[in-house]
Amino acid sequence: MFSIQHIIWLVICAVGIFFASRWMLSKHIPLEKLLTVACILAAISEMIKIFANIQMVPAADGTAMHMFMEWRHLPFHLCSIQIFLIFYVRFAESKRNREAILAFMYPTCIIGAFFALLLPSIFTNGITPAQAFTHPIGYQFFIYHSMLIILGIYIARSGEVELTFKHFWSTLAIFYAFGLISLYLNSAFAYPTYAGTTLLSVENTPNFFFTFRTPINLALTEIWQWYVYIAIIAVLAFLLIGAFYLPFRKKR
Numbered sequence: 001m002f003s004i005q006h007i008i009w010l011v012i013c014a015v016g017i018f019f020a021s022r023w024m025l026s027k028h029i030p031l032e033k034l035l036t037v038a039c040i041l042a043a044i045s046e047m048i049k050i051f052a053n054i055q056m057v058p059a060a061d062g063t064a065m066h067m068f069m070e071w072r073h074l075p076f077h078l079c080s081i082q083i084f085l086i087f088y089v090r091f092a093e094s095k096r097n098r099e100a101i102l103a104f105m106y107p108t109c110i111i112g113a114f115f116a117l118l119l120p121s122i123f124t125n126g127i128t129p130a131q132a133f134t135h136p137i138g139y140q141f142f143i144y145h146s147m148l149i150i151l152g153i154y155i156a157r158s159g160e161v162e163l164t165f166k167h168f169w170s171t172l173a174i175f176y177a178f179g180l181i182s183l184y185l186n187s188a189f190a191y192p193t194y195a196g197t198t199l200l201s202v203e204n205t206p207n208f209f210f211t212f213r214t215p216i217n218l219a220l221t222e223i224w225q226w227y228v229y230i231a232i233i234a235v236l237a238f239l240l241i242g243a244f245y246l247p248f249r250k251k252r
Contacts, residue, residue: 005132006120013117013146021153031160035090038151042083045144049073052137053126071189072125076182076208078112082148102155103167104174107244109152113145119215156244168245175237182209 024034054069075083085101092098122141123129132138155161190205207213211230213220220226 003129005129009142017149020150031158038086039090041147042086045140048136048140071206100170102161104171106152106155107241109148111240113148116145163248165249179209182211186212
């Protein structure tokens with residue numbers, strides 16, 4: 001994190017986001033065309049991630065080999081669920097539902113991708129900083145998240161989506177709903193150890209939406225600390241999403 005390779009990638013992403021957004025706005029590129037490109041890039045990105053992370057692992061008795069991808073790579077984080085949303089808004093027929101999802105994507109694509117670029121998980125649970133320009137995951141990670149920021153900016157600036165302040169509430173509701181669902185997913189994909197019916201320990205808990213562990217590895221050792229952490233996430237979401245919708249506060 002903040003190695004020389006990371007900083008170089010941040011500069012490349014910032015320049016790319018600036019010029020790509022400026023060019024598309026000057027050319028008035030149709031949002032539908034951008035979504036088509038985003039669908040293609042998202043699909044390529046996910047395929048790279050799958051083939052770079054899938055492993056052949058032996059069975060416990062050693063008699064067979066199985067293909068496996070660690071659960072942390074499943075597309076249930078804020079940025080990875082955008083893949084499904086991109087495809088939905090590109091092909092959805094319901095104007096009302098499409099508008100609500102685009103309104104959700106506007107701030108969450110930018111916020112989620114910004115923090116992902118700032119605190120890249122690939123350097124702690126994937127590749128080393130020295131591999132940032134030699135491993136395909138480096139390109140997949142930084143290009144995909146840059147694309148999300150460009151898409152979020154263009155949703156707001158293209159003039160094709162009628163964003164109003166009411167979308168702040170729907171966006172917040174969808175975000176909280178995803179956060180609640182992540183609690184179920186994080187527990188469902190964990191490895192619990194029982195003695196009879198007594199839960200003894202839990203191993204390899206995923207951390208979708210960062211609702212079980214902090215993104216900066218700050219240990220939570222008491223349940224009250226986790227409650228405070230969840231409250232902080234909820235308040236930050238309220239403030240950050242609210243800040244993105246302040247320019248639309250006069251539109252009801």
